[in-house]
Amino acid sequence: MTDTIFERNDTLYNLDPEHSRIADELNAQGVKYAMANWIDVLGRPKSKVVPLSHFADLVAGAERYTPRGFGGIGSMNPTEDEVVGVPDLSTLKVLPWDKRYAWMLADMSFGGREPFALCPRAALRKQVDAAAEMGYTVHLGVEPEFYVFRPESLDSDRLIPIAHTGSLRPSPAYDIEATLDASEFFDKLVGYLADLDFGVYAFGHEGGAGQYELSVGHAPVLEMADRMTLFRFAVKQVAKECGLLATFMPKPYDNMWGSGAHLNMSLVDKATGINAFRGESVGQWTETTYQFIAGVLKHAPAFTALGNPTTNSYRRLTPRLADGQISWAPTRVSYGSNNRSCTVRLPQNRPCIEYRAADSAANYYFASALMIAAGLEGIREGLDPGAPLEEASHNSDAPSLPRTLLEAVEAFQADPLVHETFPPAFVREYTEMKVKEWETDHLLVSDAERARYLLEL
Template structure:
């Protein structure tokens, strides 16, 4: 059961200590469906009140958290003091992550962090501790791009052909930004271990240590804020939009999930080699995720733009590297799920950079646990290019994904009915707005030819 905090002498001492270190303000960020942090900002001497739940919100309608409801009980942003960090780009501010509690006690049905914590508790009741590592990709570009039809990268070397992926000069030319991000990540104890220029012009990826699911999701929320801040300090803009233009590679956020026992022993790998190096538990988990892949897609690919990434090829005909089929393999990067040789975790390659980490992690974990309970078998791994016909396909549009989400019985075990209703309504409306738009490319193709 979650702890309800009260004002204590310990929190008063913490506030005094932060003030002596130059901190002037504190915030307790709750997360909306879009993955953006929301919070009031309080003077640091008000920190004990903040931790006790003094700050109230009317969250519906903010960032897609359902329709506005002016007569509904307010929600309390209840901070988790263990997440407290001083923001390295503004040391006046102390950051914490919060859960939304309706009426101050009941978890708010649309609070993504609370949804994830419930599934973590389910895993723990089965004797498992779930771990997650995320590989976030994003684009950084010059502000003048907003008035044109292409993203202008910060470094000319990013425009080398056929791709700047792993290019050393591109990374070095972008160091004013990349170094700033790395410094912030180190100070925040992310466990950064690599970063690089990715396949698109102005696209980058940062990789950092895996952690228990809630901790990783908390880090991802702070990472998105950190990247945008570092870009702004360099006179640049950053975006986690999955597919900024047709010609560019999509931005993924591959999820690497594993299970451990209560003693920290990984349960997915064995002492064998090849396919036998993966445990029966790992295969059952894989089968569960594949079983619920259509519904998971509504969360892992949450925008209409997401489905412009989930295609077999780029505009120039190159293989997109994004999965489109419900399949798994070992070192096969065309599959949705990969069981890689270099880490004891199942990699979900379908998740994109717009996804809310809390929501995707909650449903992916629930799907894997369902596979374990039911003893599911994923069948044979694929060792060919998985784009070919005859393999079940992931939903092709947001509307299709939402329909699968609503119809999957597991959805109704993981999420409150209010969340299912509001999320589905929001995403179906988003698809409809996009579908109703008549684009310039359509007019060029059809106006005079039909």
């Protein structure tokens, strides 16, 4: 059986008969439409939606996009070539909350050949390949936190959390009543994620009123980044089904706990299948582990621009909340043996390193790419992270993480590893975009400033 050739806008495309067969299978399941999502800098999926009769066209790369200027992926350039979102068929899923739609992740390229410089999947693939050359497969687990609010309060000064837990002190973390207040939401969400084979093994209430965390099994890093993209999309869609609003904003209110996204990364030896961080017994770690940590800590200031990518992110990276409660958010470049106040933690119950400073606004592709590059550099150069920190990190004399988005972007721009990891166009565009974001935020005068200074000065 030979490929079919079709023409669109003076371009010839080869249609693979296998893709038509897949479309027939999807049609038998009731699917009507398909999408191949590329990811913008904010981590949001973007795609055109095509009727299933054009599935094979979509897979062949027939859909083109003008990505710049649409959703935070660089400055608009009206003369730049369009890009193609080339679907990765291994990511094909039928959306369980609306089975009319088939979902895929896509790689952005020019004409299906040269990768687009701002393509997050391409950046991560490069580091996956670099790890493979050193004999490793990279695995990632993520602990995403998010808030769920009642949308009827959108026009008020303060959103109303789905669970009314404001009287619980010091926080409603793990409170089962607060968790059950969100039963309808979680019943749907966990069911849908089970249909998607996400491996959900726990969920519960976090430290803020209406804040939740859901735990899923780890996976190879690219698969996990794809999974988290769909996860964030699913959370928002389920919230809408329930008449709610879900947000991954790092810090919705000054006296609420910030939403982190702890990155649990490990290396697996490709030759043996053994975790390269696992020591001879539980709680012991290999030399490779410490070298990887040393690399991550060396580049933590630059990494912060990706792991904490908004001006709002730095309202979270503080030792205390506005009411004086300890925030548990890391503020210094440090690691510790099961020390939850450090940037990097060595957890007692799993052979991975846990990067705790990243928040829920992070683009998992870009952040993972730089974290891998930093850790691999640590291994190649045999770096030593020094002794672990056993006290609260904000009381130590360890170097501080960047305290503003501007500080983080300046560290990002100045780090040679950033320029080795990402194309020049990405470094330039990302730096310019984030400096403008900081400047815009910095120019705003808040009600709190007026209340403090208007009559005082």
